[in-house]
Structures are given as structure tokens and as C-alpha cells.
Amino acid sequence: MPYIPNTEDDRRAMLEAIGAESIDELFDMIPRQFRLDRPLDLPAALGELALRDHIRQLAERNTAASTATCFLGGGSYDHFIPAIVDFVAARSEFYTSYTPYQAEASQGTLTALFEYQTMITRLTGMDVSNASLYDGAGAAAEAVLMAIGATGRAKRVVTASSVHPEYRQVLATYLANLDMQLQTVDTPGGVLAPEALDAAVDEQTACVLVQHPNFFGCLEEVEALAAAAHAKGALLIVAFDPVSLGVLKRPGDYGADIAVAEGQALGCPLSYGGPYLGILACREKFVRRMPGRLAGETVDRRGRRCWVLTLQTREQHIRREKATSNICTNQGLMALRATVYLAAMGPHGLRSTAELCLKKARYAADRWTAGGLLEAAFPAPTFKEFVLRAPRGRVDQLLEAAAGERIMAGSPLECWYPELADCVLMAVTEKRTKAEIDRMAELIRSVLG
Amino acid sequence: MRNEQAADLLFAQSRPGCRAVRMPECDVPAEAVESLLPRSALAERPPDLPELTEPDVVRHFVNLSAQNMSVDGNFYPLGSCTMKYNPKRNEALASVEGLAGLHPYQRSETIQGMLALLHALQEMLAEIAGLDAVSLQPAAGAHGEMTALFVAAAFLRDTGQHRDVVLIPDGAHGTNPASAAMAGFRTLEVKSSAAGLVDLGDLAAKLDARTAVFMITNPNTLGLFDRQIGQIAEMVHAAGGLVYLDGANMNAILGIARPGDFGADLMHFNPHKTFSGPHGGGGPGAGPIAVAGKLAPYLPAPLVAKRGDCYTLDFDRPKSIGRVRSFFGNTGVLVRTYCYLRTHGAEGLRRVAENAVLNANYLLSRVKDCLPVPHGDRCMHEFVASAQRLKAERGVTAMDVAKRLLDYGFHAPTVYFPLIVREALMIEPTETEAKATLDSFAAALQRIVAEDAGLLHDAPHTTAVCRPDEVHAARQPILKWTAPAR
Numbered sequence: 001m002p003y004i005p006n007t008e009d010d011r012r013a014m015l016e017a018i019g020a021e022s023i024d025e026l027f028d029m030i031p032r033q034f035r036l037d038r039p040l041d042l043p044a045a046l047g048e049l050a051l052r053d054h055i056r057q058l059a060e061r062n063t064a065a066s067t068a069t070c071f072l073g074g075g076s077y078d079h080f081i082p083a084i085v086d087f088v089a090a091r092s093e094f095y096t097s098y099t100p101y102q103a104e105a106s107q108g109t110l111t112a113l114f115e116y117q118t119m120i121t122r123l124t125g126m127d128v129s130n131a132s133l134y135d136g137a138g139a140a141a142e143a144v145l146m147a148i149g150a151t152g153r154a155k156r157v158v159t160a161s162s163v164h165p166e167y168r169q170v171l172a173t174y175l176a177n178l179d180m181q182l183q184t185v186d187t188p189g190g191v192l193a194p195e196a197l198d199a200a201v202d203e204q205t206a207c208v209l210v211q212h213p214n215f216f217g218c219l220e221e222v223e224a225l226a227a228a229a230h231a232k233g234a235l236l237i238v239a240f241d242p243v244s245l246g247v248l249k250r251p252g253d254y255g256a257d258i259a260v261a262e263g264q265a266l267g268c269p270l271s272y273g274g275p276y277l278g279i280l281a282c283r284e285k286f287v288r289r290m291p292g293r294l295a296g297e298t299v300d301r302r303g304r305r306c307w308v309l310t311l312q313t314r315e316q317h318i319r320r321e322k323a324t325s326n327i328c329t330n331q332g333l334m335a336l337r338a339t340v341y342l343a344a345m346g347p348h349g350l351r352s353t354a355e356l357c358l359k360k361a362r363y364a365a366d367r368w369t370a371g372g373l374l375e376a377a378f379p380a381p382t383f384k385e386f387v388l389r390a391p392r393g394r395v396d397q398l399l400e401a402a403a404g405e406r407i408m409a410g411s412p413l414e415c416w417y418p419e420l421a422d423c424v425l426m427a428v429t430e431k432r433t434k435a436e437i438d439r440m441a442e443l444i445r446s447v448l449g
Numbered sequence: 450m451r452n453e454q455a456a457d458l459l460f461a462q463s464r465p466g467c468r469a470v471r472m473p474e475c476d477v478p479a480e481a482v483e484s485l486l487p488r489s490a491l492a493e494r495p496p497d498l499p500e501l502t503e504p505d506v507v508r509h510f511v512n513l514s515a516q517n518m519s520v521d522g523n524f525y526p527l528g529s530c531t532m533k534y535n536p537k538r539n540e541a542l543a544s545v546e547g548l549a550g551l552h553p554y555q556r557s558e559t560i561q562g563m564l565a566l567l568h569a570l571q572e573m574l575a576e577i578a579g580l581d582a583v584s585l586q587p588a589a590g591a592h593g594e595m596t597a598l599f600v601a602a603a604f605l606r607d608t609g610q611h612r613d614v615v616l617i618p619d620g621a622h623g624t625n626p627a628s629a630a631m632a633g634f635r636t637l638e639v640k641s642s643a644a645g646l647v648d649l650g651d652l653a654a655k656l657d658a659r660t661a662v663f664m665i666t667n668p669n670t671l672g673l674f675d676r677q678i679g680q681i682a683e684m685v686h687a688a689g690g691l692v693y694l695d696g697a698n699m700n701a702i703l704g705i706a707r708p709g710d711f712g713a714d715l716m717h718f719n720p721h722k723t724f725s726g727p728h729g730g731g732g733p734g735a736g737p738i739a740v741a742g743k744l745a746p747y748l749p750a751p752l753v754a755k756r757g758d759c760y761t762l763d764f765d766r767p768k769s770i771g772r773v774r775s776f777f778g779n780t781g782v783l784v785r786t787y788c789y790l791r792t793h794g795a796e797g798l799r800r801v802a803e804n805a806v807l808n809a810n811y812l813l814s815r816v817k818d819c820l821p822v823p824h825g826d827r828c829m830h831e832f833v834a835s836a837q838r839l840k841a842e843r844g845v846t847a848m849d850v851a852k853r854l855l856d857y858g859f860h861a862p863t864v865y866f867p868l869i870v871r872e873a874l875m876i877e878p879t880e881t882e883a884k885a886t887l888d889s890f891a892a893a894l895q896r897i898v899a900e901d902a903g904l905l906h907d908a909p910h911t912t913a914v915c916r917p918d919e920v921h922a923a924r925q926p927i928l929k930w931t932a933p934a935r
Contacts, residue, residue, distance in 0.1 A: 045794030059547025061562030177633030273553035273776025275733030326627035332731025359479035
């Protein structure tokens with residue numbers, strides 16, 4: 001076996017030291033009736049060469065986004081990842097270590113997590129960040145649970161249909177057993193109208209979950225939404241796009257109480273949906289209600305600055321059923337990737353990235369709607385993605401034709417929004433070129449024209 | 450060898466004008482940002498991030514990495530965590546562009562290879578579990594526990610049963626009660642017997658018409674297989690409850706016994722433990738769950754389905770609890786799991802369990818004379834030693850021993866868990882360590898228990914920091930860097 005170093009001689013010597021006749025004897029604790037009397041029915045073992053061939057064959061039956069032109073978005077984006085992100089994340093001192101419980105043996109991880117937390121607070125304008133959750137949807141659900149605890153309002157939560165449908169599905173699943181009412185305000189204009197929110201929020205509402213830019217790519221009127229939530233004493237939770245903060249105002253600057261995000265854009269590969277990174281940051285007064293790990297600064301016995309996992313009395317391994325969350329293993333390595341990514345990009349790199357996304361997306365939207373074959377579904381300003389409508393209902397035909405040209409043109413919205421059956425969500429990152437956008441414009445003309 | 454450059458945080462190293470990345474010029478005609486978006490939405494200045502060059506960033510993180518112990522560098526016998534070797538082929542194969550470069554919303558005809566892989570993984574995990582259906586969606590073990598309890602709650606609701614209590618042994622991982630609470634259940638603790646197994650009398654007394662689920666870790670956190678499992682499952686089922694298996698310790702029984710065969714109705718796997726996914730300094734993991742047929746309709750959607758020669762995502766699951774995560778799940782971790790299972794096959798997995806158990810028993814036999822192991826001379830994949838005598842006689846604690854081990858180049862065992870053993874040191878060697886390593890670890894422990902108590906209280910002596918003040922960290926939390934006042 002490739003990863004078992006003991007030889008037959010070793011095994012014999014070990015059994016002798018133990019005082020056992022055979023390895024089988026060591027399993028005497030397991031009643032015979034429950035011992036499997038046959039080999040597991042699994043495919044035959046493969047050596048490294050054969051496994052490599054096998055995986056390559058499977059991979060060849062897929063089309064990588066990098067070998068096509070990718071306008072897919074919806075929470076996962078084909079952004080640029082500097083080589084040093086992969087380099088650092090491949091250091092086995094980082095990726096083969098455990099959660100840093102033993103601080104002296106884990107200062108590297110703890111320091112990086114402290115830097116991650118600092119970066120996220122600076123990016124968001126929030127006071128505190130934890131050390132990562134599973135994904136954006138999970139972070140949104142955890143934020144809602146935090147808000148319920150913080151406000152003591154265990155009845156109602158309000159969100160909007162402009163929030164990512166999968167985030168709302170995850171939230172609904174988390175709330176299903178807690179006897180909470182989840183109200184989703186409609187967003188027929190593509191954004192949440194502050195008056196509609198005002199009407200939906202009452203004094204029993206724990207929090208409002210919005211997304212900005214929202215699932216349709218549109219900018220919400222976040223300041224007015226914050227005011228509407230706060231007027232009734234509800235907390236505002238904002239799901240943001242970390243790359244958008246290269247140009248957009250920070251959640252902390254427009255009144256968010258808890259800011260959450262899918263952090264995939266910060267240096268995580270597409271990887272068919274994961275592993276990604278759940279970001280959660282909040283105001284100082286909620287820190288003891290946060291889920292997940294927190295790295296904190298302290299000093300050691302000799303007075304040297306160092307880092308530890310802290311405020312652990314919030315967590316499951318100490319508090320058990322009274323913990324703020326059940327989370328244990330989180331997405332540490334992805335938080336490290338995000339830290340390296342943000343360190344590499346710096347203020348100007350992130351700003352340029354956001355500007356490129358914005359400008360190229362705007363150029364694409366203009367080009368693709370120029371002939372009148374497609375039209376913008378919503379009037380609100382957008383950041384890096386947007387919804388287009390094919391007036392004659394030929395979305396499927398367009399996506400099919402694009403696939404034939406190795407263009408991943410966008411996501412149809414019908415499965416989540418039956419009323420948007422003639423619409424497609426399209427994203428344009430800094431990696432897309434003018435030539436690719438123009439080629440898509442040509443395709444639109446030839447398919448729909 | 451002291452490296453002063455390792456000391457500063459990135460923020461303190463920032464120098465205006467430094468750049469690691471320069472983005473290209475915009476290749477499309479465009480107006481200024483201010484005319485593309487409302488001014489009220491815009492930030493006034495670029496994000497407040499450090500300005501660094503590429504060599505700055507690389508040196509910083511390489512120096513940080515040197516302050517970690519890791520499986521590749523050190524024996525890491527952290528009990529309950531199964532810190533086994535992380536095969537390099539799996540890392541390489543999971544990053545193949547045709548797998549790592551797939552967008553989660555690609556059309557299914559462009560991801561047939563990935564879906565085939567995930568479908569095969571569902572089937573392999575069901576076979577290992579001895580259960581009928583698998584969801585790969587949960588992102589970590591605790592997430593899997595919670596998802597399975599959501600499934601149980603949905604099943605009970607759907608079948609009109611009002612059961613709201615989850616029973617959990619006192620030796621369980623903290624995630625068990627925390628997951629139960631998140632699924633809306635009340636929890637009741639079931640005592641362990643003196644032998645470290647479930648106290649059947651206490652279990653019987655607590656089982657009633659409100660019992661929804663009994664969560665059991667088997668092998669348990671003492672490293673013992675609870676031989677009463679058949680009887681336990683019968684009792685729980687007779688009371689109308691479901692048996693949940695916490696699969697954290699599956700490494701001990703791969704191919705030897707299957708949870709479904711010994712009475713479990715639902716369980717989770719920890720691929721980042723059992724199937725060698727690297728732990729990443731705190732994730733990512735994954736938490737696939739396996740369930741019995743009657744619970745399958747409630748699994749999260751989508752599952753991967755095979756229709757003829759074609760693989761699809763099956764969303765048409767009307768009784769599903771819904772989603773617990775966006776997109777498919779922690780797919781990259783699942784690809785590594787697949788590679789691990791394909792490398793081993795049935796025979797290989799059995800060898801994994803045999804050698805994990807052999808290594809643990811051997812180490813137990815070498816350690817028990819210097820650190821008593823209260824629950825017997827035999828174990829499965831791990832065992833729990835106690836420093837209680839050492840503490841009583843010489844004032845040396847489990848923590849002192851753990852910290853001193855770092856000086857010998859070994860990562861510490863898990864300490865003070867499970868809660869039912871005083872001064873616990875939970876030791877799990879895994880199958881990927883050699884006898885010689887176990888011998889030197891045992892020799893180190895033998896030396897340590899004889900060392901001067903003062904030396905042990907002040908350990909570790911060779912690491913860059915020693916015994917951080919955790920009380921101070923919690924009392925006045927400093928959770929981010931702030932620029933020193935000028």
C-alpha cells in the first residue's frame with residue numbers, strides 16, 4: 001500500500017509487543033455479527049500512473065472555463081488569480097496542518113488568520129471579521145442566526161428576491177426547524193424598493209438580508225434600506241461582492257450591521273463550486289455572538305507578541321449545545337488564499353480589477369443590447385453582471401448556439417424566477433477581452449437577428 | 450537561526466508605491482467610473498490594503514509557514530483528527546484544469562466527467578457506509594451532522610411524529626450537541642459506563658416517545674468500539690428513534706464493519722480525516738452524509754443521477770430539506786476523496802484500518818507504563834492516556850506534557866478531550882506512520898514524564914513563542930492590526 005510504511009517484519013514485532021496473535025485479534029471489540037464477511041464492493045485499486053490516466057480521461061469529458069469564454073457568474077466568477085496565491089497555498093506547512101489549537105506549533109496559520117481578519121475589516125469597514133465560514137450562503141444564514149440572538153426577536157426575518165436564490169434556499173433550510181417566519185419581498189424592478197422593505201419590516205423583525213450588488217448585478221439603494229431596517233430596530237445584513245469594494249462604498253459606511261460574502265473571487269479557483277470561502281464581519285458589539293474561529297493577539301510568557309484562537313467560549317468544543325454555531329472545520333486554506341490575494345493586489349490592484357470589471361461589463365451590456373435583439377431587464381445601475389432579456393423568448397437558443405462556439409454565455413433564470421423565463425444572467429470579469437465581448441455580440445446578431 | 454524579517458505583519462511592511470500586481474489597461478472604450486455609477490454608491494478612496502511587492506509577500510508567507518508544524522514535517526498524533534499523510538498525487542489531480550476550472554453553473558453536457566466522478570463517489574461512500582443514499586453537499590463534518598439532523602427532522606415531520614430530543618453520550622464531540630441545537634432539537638446527555646461505553650441503563654431511562662435521534666460515535670472518542678451497538682440500535686429503534694453515527698472515527702473500521710450493518714440510519718464522513726484530504730490549517734473539509742432508504746427522499750438537492758449514459762443533477766426531489774450550501778459543495782475536497790478511494794480499492798481500505806489500529810495498539814503498549822490509559826490495554830485507531838497521576842504526584846499536567854512534546858519535534862496530542870477522562874491526552878497515530886516514529890515518540894514521552902517539573906511547566910523551550918496568555922487575549926480581544934500611534 002502506497003502510504004503505509006510498516007513492513008511485514010515491523011508488523012510482526014508490533015503484534016508481539018502488543019501481545020496479540022494477529023491483526024484480526026485487535027478487532028475483537030467488534031462483534032462478529034457486524035464484521036463484514038466480504039470485501040467492499042469498490043472499483044479496483046489504481047496505481048499512480050493508471051489513476052492519472054483515469055482522471056485525465058474524466059477531465060477530458062469536461063470543458064474548463066479557461067478553454068472557453070466564460071460569462072457565467074451568479075456568485076462564482078472567473079477572476080484572475082496571481083501565481084503567488086497557488087504558491088503559498090501549496091506550502092505543505094500550511095495545507096497539511098490542523099486548526100491551530102496548539103498556538104506554539106501554529107503561529108504561521110494564526111498570524112495569517114489575524115492578517116485575514118484585518119484585511120476583511122479594512123475592506124468592509126466593519127469592526128471585526130471571523131476566520132472564515134463555508135461559503136457565502138452559509139455566512140448569510142449564520143449572520144441571520146446571530147441577528148436573531150442579538151435582537152432577541154425570534155419571530156421574523158425579511159429578505160428580498162434580489163438576493164441569490166441559493167442563499168435564500170440555504171437560509172430557509174436553516175430556519176425550517178426554528179419556527180421562524182421568513183418573508184421574501186418581491187423585487188419586480190430588479191432592486192428592493194425601500195418603501196416595500198419599510199412595509200415588510202416590523203418591530204418583531206430580527207433582521208433584513210439584502211445583497212449589494214444583488215443577484216441580478218444591480219446596485220441596491222443600501223442607505224435607504226439600512227434606514228428602513230434600523231427604523232424598526234432590525235439589523236441590516238448585507239451580502240457583498242468583495243471585488244466590488246474596489247470601487248463601491250464599504251458596508252460599514254452605509255450602515256450594515258453584519259456583512260457577509262462569498263469570498264471565492266479572492267483567489268479561489270472555480271472548482272465546480274468549492275471549496276470557497278464564507279466571509280462574515282460585524283460591528284464590535286456583536287463579537288461574542290459570532291460563529292467560527294477568531295485569531296487574537298496576545299503576549300507569551302516572555303512578553304513576545306503572538307496569536308491564539310480566542311473567545312472560544314462561543315464555540316462548540318467548549319459550549320456544546322449553547323454554542324453560537326456548530327462550525328468546527330471551516331475554510332482556513334481559502335482564507336489564506338484570500339489573504340495572499342489581497343496582499344498581492346493591494347489597494348490599486350483591487351481598484352483596477354473592479355474598474356475593469358465595471359467598464360467591460362458596461363461595454364458588453366451596451367454592445368449586446370445595441371441592435372435591440374436583447375434588452376436590459378432592469379433599469380438600475382449594475383457592477384459586473386446584469387440580466388438581459390430576449391424579447392422573442394429565445395434565451396435557450398442563444399445559450400445553445402454559444403455553447404457550440406465554446407462560449408459559456410450566461411445562466412438562464414427560469415429555474416429560480418419563472419417570471420424571468422426569457423432572461424439570462426451574464427457576468428464580465430477583468431479577464432474578458434474586447435475581442436471576446438465583440439464575438440459574443442456577433443453571435444447574438446447571427447442567432448437572434 | 451533568527452529571522453527578523455519574519456516578525457512584521459504585512460500592514461507594517463506597506464510602502465506607498467509598491468506593487469505586486471499590475472492589471473492591464475482597459476481594452477474597451479469606457480467612461481470614467483464616476484459617470485458609470487451613482488456617486489453616492491462609490492468609495493472615496495481605494496481599499497485600505499497594504500502596498501507590497503511580490504517578493505515581500507512571498508518572503509512573508511514562507512517565513513510564516515516555517516512557524517507551523519505540519520503532517521509533512523512532523524508526527525502529528527492529534528486524537529480524533531486523523532492527521533494522516535496527504536497524498537501528493539491527489540493534490541496534483543484535483544488541480545487539473547478540467548476539474549478545478551469548472552464553473553458551477555456550466556451546462557451539464559460540459560461537465561459529464563465531473564458528474565461521473567461525483568456519482569461514483571456517491572456510490573462508493575454508500576457501499577462503505579452500508580447505507581442506501583449519499584449527499585455530497587455538506588461542507589464539513591459538523592455541517593454534515595447538522596444536515597443529517599435536518600433530514601431526520603423532515604422525516605419525523607413528514608411521518609407525523611413529534612419527537613424533539615436528541616440523545617448524546619457524554620464523550621461526544623462538541624459539534625454533536627451544537628448541531629442538534631441548530632436543527633431545533635433539545636439535547637440530553639447519556640452517561641458512559643466505567644468501561645467507557647454507553648451506559649445502557651441511562652440510555653434506557655432517557656429513551657421515550659420524544660426521542661428523535663441517538664447520536665453515537667463508534668468507535669467512540671476513547672478509541673473503543675462499543676460492542677453493545679446491536680443492543681443500542683435495537684433499543685433506540687424500539688423507542689421509535691433513529692441512530693446517527695458520527696463518522697469521525699471511520700478510519701478504524703473501513704472495510705471491516707459498516708455503520709448501516711450495525712444499526713445506523715444516517716451518518717456523516719470526514720473526508721479530510723478518513724480519506725486523507727489535507728486539513729488546510731482549519732479546512733476546507735467536506736461532510737458527505739449517507740442515509741437509509743426511508744430517509745433518502747429528504748436529502749438536500751441536488752444529487753447526481755445517472756440516466757442511461759448521461760449524468761445529471763437531480764433537483765426534482767419534492768421532499769428534500771432544500772439546500773445547506775450554495776453550488777455543489779466542496780468539490781475539490783471530494784475529488785481528492787475520489788482519488789484516495791480509487792488508489793486503495795477494497796483491499797487497500799481494509800489495510801488502512803488494520804494498520805491504523807495496529808499502530809494505535811502498538812503505541813498504547815509503549816506508552817501505558819509511563820502514562821496510564823484508563824480504558825484498557827486494547828483500542829481501535831486511537832487511545833486516551835491520562836496525566837492525572839502525574840499531576841497528583843508532581844503537579845505536571847497534560848498541557849505540560851503536550852507542550853514539551855513540541856520541543857521533541859512532535860505535534861501534541863489532543864488534550865483535555867474527551868471530557869470524561871481527567872488530564873486527557875488523546876493519541877491517534879494513523880496508519881501512515883512507521884514503527885520507528887512511534888518508538889521515538891514513546892521514548893520522548895518516557896523521558897518527558899521523568900523530567901523536572903519546572904522544565905515542563907516552562908515548555909516549550911524551542912518554539913518561537915511559549916504559552917501565549919489566552920486569558921488576556923479573551924479579556925481584551927485584539928482581533929485586527931491597527932497602526933501604532935505616532
